[in-house]
Amino acid sequence: MSGTGIEMHGLDIRPVEGSRPEDQEFEINMGPQHPSTHGVMRFLVRLKGETVESVTPYCGYIHRGIEKMCESLTYPQIVHLTDRMDYLSAHINNEAVCLAVEKALGIEVSDRVKYIRTILDELTRIASHQLWWSAFGMDLGALTTFFYGMRDREKILDIFEETTGGRLIQSYNIPGGLMRDIHPNFQKRTKEFIRYFRPKLKEYHDLLTGNVIFRNRTVGIGVMSKEEAIAFGATGPTGRGSGWSCDVRKRLPYSAYDRVSFNEVLMAEGDSYARYMVRMKEMEESMNIIEQLIENIPEGNYAEKMKAIIKLPEGEYFQHVETARGELVVHIISDGNKNPYRVKFRSPNFSNLSVIDKISRGMKIADLIAISGSLDLVIPDLDR
């Protein structure tokens, strides 16, 4: 090792300016192309030896100006843009805009629409958590989880494809209802999936949850208190892992969530393992919700008749939904035209990311991977 820095695999790691080499203070860039950031995102990590002193996130690599684009689009068009934010919660994002528009126009959709939306929301949540579980295991060096998770997620994507026509992004919701009615096989295949997935979820636990290496990598790593979660606005499973009861499905129920009984999964520990367990248990809860609804989808219209050009009355509208990652709020300011005056998406990842510096200080560099994995970041969602 020379006094100036370490040359390794073409990677130039230099000591922090002004520090002595024996202090081993380094600044390294994790990303923008790094497998564990799950997207194009850069963390500037300041290290002392292997210990993290601070993490500065640099985002915007996939900023597409969605909020600006919305200002020149009509409301049905905006629905399709929201797919491209959190692509793993695409259906739920679509629903947020549709619910906001319906609320503004005073349109009550049929119970059939509410039930179908809720079932698809929960299928989306399971699919998202499956992908997260796959990738989280992989981040920590357990490659097998990726194959298991992707295998089972495929079943949900097939259900989506059959009914909505889309696998990853659906755009099935439209203001006033759904694009078309469900496929005749939908109920049968969804029930089949739940029968199939319940034992598989146990397999997930056998494979990863009890693993000693996995536990050593996650228990007590990246502890976030309840107060910190609230102050940083870290919602979703991230906040519930710290014991903050922040589930929008309970707080401000929408669609059919007020007609089903389910538990809001809460853990008090606030470490990476708690966040992991919340998501694992949420998959079970999601299956319970689907089971309550799938048998008795009422008859009714799958879409209400809407005007050809949708204009919202002048005013401001908020709609909260619970995506797989936390609270998404759509804030529409309308001046009465067919285009919104301003649309703001409060994306859950954007707030969840801001806590990473706080909870990774004093941890090891390898723990940073576990922490960012346990926050379940989707970069296009926070960059918008």
Add this chain to the structure above:
Amino acid sequence: METLISDINGKIIQNWPEIRLDQGQYPTLHVQARYLLPVMQVLKDDPDFYMDYLVLITGVDYKSSLGCTYLLNSSVGNHLLVVKVTDIDRNDPVVDSVTHLWPTANFHEREIYDLLGIRFEGHPDLRRIFLDDNWVGHPLRKDYNDEVNVIERKL
């Protein structure tokens, strides 16, 4: 809801008579930029409000001025309240930062600084968050025009 309205009348409108309360989807407080910080302090700390969760900040270009809309929530009472500031000077847009009250405001204010150019006084690290440091202009302003990176779509 009624207790929230009476608390607002008693603890905020009483002290700052220029502030107006109106009822949209959620109770909405129209606050002048110069009173923002003391009002937010009351909303955060007073046990009757205890608005400890800042859901979002929306920066808006009202053409004659700029504005910020804050959506607050209480983790205890689960009541929602909107605080609207609409009188930020367009040519010298400055408003007080609330980062020391809610750390989550750090990123949200940086986003608004980036896209609308509002400077938040007292913000610990006010830099652009999405766009390049050398970017000229603020895209979410209504008079923003960028020939090179066209993001406006003509219908």
